[in-house]
Structure formats: structure tokens, C-alpha cells
Amino acid sequence: MALALSGLPLIPDDRVLVGHTTADDAGVFRLSNDRALVQTVDVLAPIVDDPYTYGKIAAVNSLSDIYAMGGDPLTALSVLGYPSGGDVSVMTDIIRGAQDAVVEAGAALLGGHTFSSDEIRFGLSITGEIHPDRIFTNSGAKIGDLLILTKPLGVGLVTSALAQRGALPDGILTPAIVSMLTSNRVASEIMRQFDVHACTDVTGFGLLGHAWEMAAASGVGIQLDASSIPLLSGVRELWHKGVRDGAANRNKSSFKESVRFEEGVGEELQDLLFSSETSGGLLMAIPGVYANLLLTKFRAVGIDARQIGQTTSETGILSVNIL
Numbered sequence: 001m002a003l004a005l006s007g008l009p010l011i012p013d014d015r016v017l018v019g020h021t022t023a024d025d026a027g028v029f030r031l032s033n034d035r036a037l038v039q040t041v042d043v044l045a046p047i048v049d050d051p052y053t054y055g056k057i058a059a060v061n062s063l064s065d066i067y068a069m070g071g072d073p074l075t076a077l078s079v080l081g082y083p084s085g086g087d088v089s090v091m092t093d094i095i096r097g098a099q100d101a102v103v104e105a106g107a108a109l110l111g112g113h114t115f116s117s118d119e120i121r122f123g124l125s126i127t128g129e130i131h132p133d134r135i136f137t138n139s140g141a142k143i144g145d146l147l148i149l150t151k152p153l154g155v156g157l158v159t160s161a162l163a164q165r166g167a168l169p170d171g172i173l174t175p176a177i178v179s180m181l182t183s184n185r186v187a188s189e190i191m192r193q194f195d196v197h198a199c200t201d202v203t204g205f206g207l208l209g210h211a212w213e214m215a216a217a218s219g220v221g222i223q224l225d226a227s228s229i230p231l232l233s234g235v236r237e238l239w240h241k242g243v244r245d246g247a248a249n250r251n252k253s254s255f256k257e258s259v260r261f262e263e264g265v266g267e268e269l270q271d272l273l274f275s276s277e278t279s280g281g282l283l284m285a286i287p288g289v290y291a292n293l294l295l296t297k298f299r300a301v302g303i304d305a306r307q308i309g310q311t312t313s314e315t316g317i318l319s320v321n322i323l
Contacts, residue, residue: 017036022137025201064203065126078111079115094120147310148298158235161238196285197285201280221319261321
């Protein structure tokens with residue numbers, strides 16, 4: 001989408017505070033001096049077998065973009081592509097899952113649109129509210145900031161294994177589903193209490209892709225400590241059994257020129273760091289003086305956030321090592 005939009009002429013509009021010229025999670029449109037709309041849209045292929053759970057994950061994933069910007073969701077519209085003649089009850093379950101997630105977020109599902117599609121696709125357009133002076137973008141990181149990640153990685157490998165093999169042990173599948181169903185709402189609310197310089201959520205481009213976008217937009221480098229990055233239970237074993245996430249190769253092709261892996265970071269970790277995430281955690285850059293207090297507040301509410309690296313003066317370069 002970013003490549004397609006890059007070919008469009010830029011139309012100046014002072015009301016647009018965050019638009020399509022950046023790689024931010026959502027757009028922001030000023031309504032007044034103290035009110036702005038924050039908007040996003042996302043669509044997912046089925047990643048789990050249960051339609052209700054699929055719909056709820058899709059909604060939580062879409063809502064995450066609003067939270068990453070520091071906004072609060074207001075309304076949602078769903079979009080569902082579904083095979084002609086398909087079981088209507090499955091459609092209902094998908095939308096019911098999404099509606100439950102939207103209501104839990106304090107927002108309202110106003111309706112949506114369905115269309116005929118050979119393959120199921122579902123997602124939501126979310127509109128939220130944000131203060132124009134309290135927008136968290138991916139472009140504000142400063143040299144010396146510490147990087148905090150609020151969820152473990154590995155969802156992409158788990159959902160790939162589910163698609164390839166049709167069944168997984170509960171000890172691997174359940175933690176991944178729990179992670180995808182966990183909203184970033186509380187993490188966002190805590191983040192807003194601090195002088196966080198930059199934030200993004202980790203989704204399709206994987207940790208390295210979204211970290212590189214933050215580095216490039218902020219004019220800094222990023223150094224990650226691979227040994228500090230949390231992984232879901234069982235994902236290393238899946239990799240060693242031959243499971244691969246196809247998106248990891250696409251992400252690697254897109255970002256590999258800007259990533260430097262130091263000695264000791266093997267192919268397994270490289271693939272996991274490039275792997276796509278669905279409904280992933282928030283990645284934020286914060287001054288070191290606040291990092292421990294932020295982590296303490298996260299852990300007090302059950303968010304097992306980790307410090308995974310720092311920003312450097314090496315513009316637009318990601319260095320991954322094991323400290």
C-alpha cells in the first residue's frame with residue numbers, strides 16, 4: 001500500500017497531522033485545537049480454525065493501531081470477503097467475535113460491508129479520538145533511548161504451523177492465541193503516562209521491519225539484544241522441525257540491507273525476528289531514566305514487557321547481537 005500511495009500527488013491540508021507519507025500505524029486528522037480523529041484499517045486471512053476467535057483476533061489487531069498512536073477507539077466498520085453460498089452462521093460467528101472485541105474496547109461496531117470472495121478475508125476500519133498534542137508516532141525516537149517490547153514474538157510461526165499441519169499441541173497454540181487476543185489498550189494507557197518518544201505495534205513486517213521503520217523515520221540507529229527478546233513457548237522447536245513463516249522471507253528481502261547480525265545470532269533467531277506477527281505488542285522508545293518505572297508499571301498489571309535494545313547514532317541501521 002505504501003508503494004502505491006507514494007505515486008499519488010501530495011495534497012496539502014493543515015488538518016492532516018499524520019498522513020500516508022509516513023509508515024505510521026494510523027492517520028490523524030485535526031478537528032479542533034484539542035481534538036483529532038485517528039483512523040486505521042486492516043484485513044486478515046483466517047489464522048485460526050474457530051471463526052469467533054478469528055473475528056476477535058482481527059478486531060484486536062485492528063484496534064492495536066489506534067492504541068499505538070495513543071488514541072482511544074470510538075467506532076468500527078467491518079469488511080468481510082466470503083465465498084458465495086458459504087455457511088452464514090460462520091459469517092455471524094466471525095462478526096460476533098469482532099463485535100465483542102470492539103465493545104470490550106469501549107467502542108461501537110456500526111455496521112460494515114460484505115463481498116463475494118473465493119477466500120475468506122475479514123478486518124475492520126477503526127475511528128478513534130486523540131489529542132493533537134499527544135500523538136505517538138514512529139518518528140520521534142532519540143539517540144540513547146531504550147526500546148521496550150510488550151509482547152513475545154512467534155505468532156507467525158505458530159499460525160504457519162497450524163496452516164501446514166492442521167493441529168498443534170495446546171502448549172504451543174494456546175499461548176499464541178492468548179497473545180493475539182490480548183489487547184494493547186492497557187499498555188497504551190500506561191505508555192501515555194510517560195515521555196515516550198516513539199511507538200509502533202509489531203505486525204506484518206515483523207520486529208525487524210517495524211524497528212527499521214522507526215529507526216529510519218527517527219533518523220537514528222537501533223541495536224537489539226537478541227537474548228532479551230521474548231519468544232512464545234515452543235516456537236524454537238517448531239523452527240527446528242522445519243516450520244517456516246513465508247512472510248519472514250519477504251520481510252528479509254525488504255529489510256536485510258539495513259540489518260546487521262553480529263556473531264552468535266543464528267539463522268533460527270534471524271528468521272524469528274523477521275517473522276510476521278498478528279496482533280503483536282507495542283514497541284516503544286523511551287528515555288532511559290523512565291524505562292525501569294515503565295517496566296514496573298507494565299508488570300504490575302500482568303504485562304511482561306522487556307527492554308530489548310537501544311537507539312544509536314548509526315542512522316537507519318539495525319544491529320542485532322547477543323549481549
